[in-house]
Amino acid sequence: MNAPHAGPLAAEVGSSLSAHERSDARALRGAIRAGRHHDHTVGLAPGRVQGNLVVLPQALAGDFMRFCQRNPKPCPLLAVTEPGDAIARELGEDVDLRTDVPRYRVWVDGVLDGEVDDLRTLWRDDWVGFVLGCSFSFEQALLDDGIPLRHVAQGRNVAMYRTSIPTAPAGRFAGPLVVSMRPMTPANAIRAVQVTSRFPSVHGAPVHFGDPAAIGIADLSRPDYGDAVDILPGEVPVFWACGVTPQAALLAARPEICVTHAPGCMLVTDRLNTELAAF
Amino acid sequence: MNAPHAGPLAAEVGSSLSAHERSDARALRGAIRAGRHHDHTVGLAPGRVQGNLVVLPQALAGDFMRFCQRNPKPCPLLAVTEPGDAIARELGEDVDLRTDVPRYRVWVDGVLDGEVDDLRTLWRDDWVGFVLGCSFSFEQALLDDGIPLRHVAQGRNVAMYRTSIPTAPAGRFAGPLVVSMRPMTPANAIRAVQVTSRFPSVHGAPVHFGDPAAIGIADLSRPDYGDAVDILPGEVPVFWACGVTPQAALLAARPEICVTHAPGCMLVTDRLNTELAAF
Secondary structure, eight states: OOOOOBOTTOOOOOSSOOHHHHHOHHHHHHHHHTTOOOSOOTTSSTTEEEEEEEEEEHHHHHHHHHHHHHOTTTOOEEEEOOTTOOBOGGGSTTOBTTTSSSOEEEEETTEEEEEESOOTTTOOTTEEEEEEEOTHHHHHHHHHTTOOOHHHHTTOBOEEEEEEEEOOOBTTBOOEEEEEEEEEOHHHHHHHHHHHHTOGGGTOSOSEESOGGGGTOOOTTSOSBSOOOOOOTTOEEEEEEOTHHHHHHHHHTOOSSEEEEOTTOOEEEEEEGGGGOOO | OOOOOBOTTOOOOOSSOOHHHHHOHHHHHHHHHTTOOOSOOTTSSTTEEEEEEEEEEHHHHHHHHHHHHHOTTTOOEEEEOOTTOOBOGGGSTTOBTTTSSSOEEEEETTEEEEEESOOTTTOOTTEEEEEEEOTHHHHHHHHHTTOOOHHHHTTOBOEEEEEEEEOOOBTTBOOEEEEEEEEEOHHHHHHHHHHHHTOGGGTOSOSEESOGGGGTOOOTTSOSBSOOOOOOTTOEEEEEEOTHHHHHHHHHTOOSSEEEEOTTOOEEEEEEGGGGOOO
């Protein structure tokens, strides 16, 4: 399972990228395509939307798309490509799903088969690419609003948990909602509801706060994915729908073959985070 | 082409509905299912979301769903059913797409073949139902906010126009954006931007205001669909993406068979208009 990346302000990426490539989305994609960056994308091309990637054969694409449509909070669809077409036109200039992700994971029957830097030789005429919004965008908005994020301050991955909340199934896809958790003071939690509500296409408002048991989480100190973070006195845990939800549903469906981004190695688009704001 | 219904406060519907059936969404669907209401649904079950219906064979459903995903302002998807399954579980208790719309239109190769009150005999195992948000929801929010709507006051259908703005194509589906127009004072137009931005799943914020020629509309007095309305001195035309867009793209694609609701005869759901508000 993909353990997501650290928060958007995590440590600098060690690579041969130029300053221009680190800040410009298209130049960054060019460097990735040229094979000069195979690492995570945290903090690169600031302000630009980064997305989760799922590539599936067309025979399963309809089911997966309905799964996303029915569960928009954990599965916010930013783009779906034409069958066989690897270019995600809505996401920017010359965004090629075969080459522009630093590292891919290939899954056979839901089991990790290996990692590759490039899908050009694997790509099939019946493949459909899905790009889903990720929490980078709303985390940046929270930080810009002065709301501190513990996992960023602690240099950890965000803590994620399987819940007892079912998703709405579609075809072969089903499973529990996975949430990410960020501890906050009540005042910051209230502001965070306001800020993240502006971003329905990157998970939107929280789904829960407070008692973890109410959503089937037994122990906050033992996340199912990512790292535990400290919760200070006076803070409450605040839970957001998480992009691991569709990945977990995808792998549980055991497709003959599918591809995802490797953890933290996201597709960097030309879209601005601020463009995603509903208001 | 479907000429939409009048605004949400249009004249009362003449039918045999009881007061309870006129106000309760589930009871209304029961009356429609029992064949006691074949007319439009304007003003019925106040506060509940009403939706446009499109039913397509599965072979085209993926293309149509991608078309909607790429053009969310004119094509806001509220629900997509499993292939062959006519029940739209996300939309309420026992919502059956075969029986719960007062009148359906059946299209063969993009040409109107006839109207039926019921799809039970026509329904096929490979049919997929799409329910799309309609402007009823945001018009009610505008009226509730004290913003008058000219077409409602004049008892007309809203004026709609084909524009020079292309939609993003998907598979066989393509065509121009169709917009609805509501004349407003600048102050009301500004407030209307705020109010409708809260409703991204029912067309959201306007796409244009002012000069019609800027979006390829030659003459506001000659709408392509619906009725012209008066524009008073000091008012500007404000344009919203319109649900006729996907219907026009659908029929232009000439599917072997498809079904839509008849004009104004919408699917009445249990969802509250206010639930659709992003904020």
